[in-house]
Amino acid sequence: MDDYTKKIIYHLNSPKYNVPIENCNLVFESKSPLCGDFNRLHLKLENNKIESAFYENSGCGLNTVVLEIICELLIGKEKEEIRNIVNIERISSELNFPKGKTHCIELVLSMFKNI
Numbered sequence: 001m002d003d004y005t006k007k008i009i010y011h012l013n014s015p016k017y018n019v020p021i022e023n024c025n026l027v028f029e030s031k032s033p034l035c036g037d038f039n040r041l042h043l044k045l046e047n048n049k050i051e052s053a054f055y056e057n058s059g060c061g062l063n064t065v066v067l068e069i070i071c072e073l074l075i076g077k078e079k080e081e082i083r084n085i086v087n088i089e090r091i092s093s094e095l096n097f098p099k100g101k102t103h104c105i106e107l108v109l110s111m112f113k114n115i
Contacts, residue, residue: 002096004095004096004097007065007094007095007096008061008062008065008095011064011065011068011069012061012064012065015064015068016068016071016072017053017054017055017067017068017071017072018054018055018056018064019054020042020054021042021044021052021053021054022044023044024042024043024044024054025043025044025045026042026043026044026045026079027040027041027042027043028040028041028043028111028112029041029111030107030108030110030111032059032107035059035060036058037057037058037059037060037063037107038057038058038059039055039056039057039059039063039067039107039108039111040055040056040057041053041054041055041067041070041071041111042054042055042056043074045079048078048079048080049076049077049078049079050074050075050076050077050078050079050082051075052075053070053071053074053075054071055067055068055070055071059104059107060104062097062101062104063104063107063108065095066091066095066104066105066108067108069091069094069095070086070091070108073085073086073090074086082112083112086109086112087109088102088105088106088109091105091108091109092105
């Protein structure tokens, strides 16, 4: 099993950020017009810092894994850092994504286009 597959399986079997949290005050959404995958990311900000995150989605496993990675990367960061943290190169590198699968990353990152 390659490193890519191990990471995907790990995140799918051990989700940390799909449990609702209270008092979220920042929400992002994206939906694919092609496949219908839907993502919603809830963030709880305190003093402009991301204290916690959770997501809801109806999408493929890769989509779910990207959301898990994004949540991991965002917690503890300031709101202004979101755009610098969530970029396709960083996420792709984190998961060793094959080049043909980056559309899953792009769908999740499209949530942040207006930030």
